[in-house]
Amino acid sequence: MNIQSIKAFNDNYIWLISTNEGNLVIDPGESAPVLDFLTKNKIELTDILLTHHHYDHVGGVAELKKSITGKVIGPNNFNIEGIDQKVSEGTLVNSCGLNFRVIEIPGHTLDHIAYFSDDNKQPLLFCGDTLFSAGCGRVFEGTFQQMYESIMRIKSLPINTLIYCGHEYTLANLKFAHQVEPNNVDIKKHIEFCKKVLQNNQATLPSSLKLELKINPFLRCDDDKLRESISHKYDSSKSIDDSSVFEYLRKWKDSF
Numbered sequence: 634m635n636i637q638s639i640k641a642f643n644d645n646y647i648w649l650i651s652t653n654e655g656n657l658v659i660d661p662g663e664s665a666p667v668l669d670f671l672t673k674n675k676i677e678l679t680d681i682l683l684t685h686h687h688y689d690h691v692g693g694v695a696e697l698k699k700s701i702t703g704k705v706i707g708p709n710n711f712n713i714e715g716i717d718q719k720v721s722e723g724t725l726v727n728s729c730g731l732n733f734r735v736i737e738i739p740g741h742t743l744d745h746i747a748y749f750s751d752d753n754k755q756p757l758l759f760c761g762d763t764l765f766s767a768g769c770g771r772v773f774e775g776t777f778q779q780m781y782e783s784i785m786r787i788k789s790l791p792i793n794t795l796i797y798c799g800h801e802y803t804l805a806n807l808k809f810a811h812q813v814e815p816n817n818v819d820i821k822k823h824i825e826f827c828k829k830v831l832q833n834n835q836a837t838l839p840s841s842l843k844l845e846l847k848i849n850p851f852l853r854c855d856d857d858k859l860r861e862s863i864s865h866k867y868d869s870s871k872s873i874d875d876s877s878v879f880e881y882l883r884k885w886k887d888s889f
């Protein structure tokens with residue numbers, strides 16, 4: 634199995650998984666870069682998997698669907714055109730010989746799902762715009778509580794899970810994380826690492842849950858240092874619960 638990123642728009646990643654049985658893409662917001670990649674590599678597309686309805690994740694489906702040999706799999710949302718198999722919490726998806734379990738993670742959008750596979754020693758998670766490296770997606774449609782619970786579900790996955798996100802937002806997220814936790818050495822180190830990676834025109838993804846637990850403040854809303862940082866910024870009581878820490882953090886990031 635091989636997983637590659639195809640760049641789309643300014644900072645989207647379309648993930649392409651190739652196995653002995655075929656090729657699948659996740660969240661093709663644009664068709665052109667995918668078609669280019671398929672032509673250059675002389676491969677055919679089997680399936681398309683979708684995480685949520687935003688245009689920069691589904692915009693390429695109509696064009697790509699003309700030439701796939703399999704099907705389009707996505708959330709149970711009638712506003713997304715072209716889905717052949719609608720999936721929801723717990724659905725087991727088999728694509729190109731890989732098994733994925735669907736996890737519903739509403740918040741960024743209400744239809745947002747993730748695809749989790751533990752076929753291999755190193756589990757894989759494709760989580761669209763819910764968890765980013767060192768950050769998380771904006772809360773557009775759901776509540777902060779829903780988004781917090783979705784992030785906690787991701788946190789409960791095996792620690793060696795590789796995290797494939799929908800955007801290259803890592804460095805900007807790390808700058809915010811550094812502001813929130815100025816003494817976090819792992820964040821400082823990862824800023825330097827990501828700068829080099831990006832200078833070489835490489836992706837900072839996938840990340841891993843193990844790394845994210847160190848550098849992503851949204852996964853550590855139970856951390857007393859973060860709670861203090863929030864209290865300092867918002868002059869709030871130190872007794873706020875973890876989901877309120879999440880809400881403060883997300884609002885802080887929105888205005889950062």
Ligand SMILES: [Zn+2]
Pocket residue numbers: 685687690741762
């Ligand atoms: Zn989105």
